[in-house]
Amino acid sequence: MTKLLxxxxxxxxxxxxxxxxxxxxxxxxxxxxxxxxxxxxAKSQDALARLANEARAEIARGEP
Numbered sequence: 001m002t003k004l005l006x007x008x009x010x011x012x013x014x015x016x017x018x019x020x021x022x023x024x025x026x027x028x029x030x031x032x033x034x035x036x037x038x039x040x041x042a043k044s045q046d047a048l049a050r051l052a053n054e055a056r057a058e059i060a061r062g063e064p
Contacts (some may be wrong), residue, residue: 001009012023055062 012020015023
């Protein structure tokens, strides 16, 4: 665990239980969002490569 995370968790631990749960919920939501973005980005790589190849072909043909 990093020093900054440890400091943040120590500070959160001083809050009332309801506030601790709220902070924990925010952290968990953020982690889940990040995981969804990673999956979506990984799935989009084929489509992005295909679009890039199409754009290169259009440029090679002199198309605007």
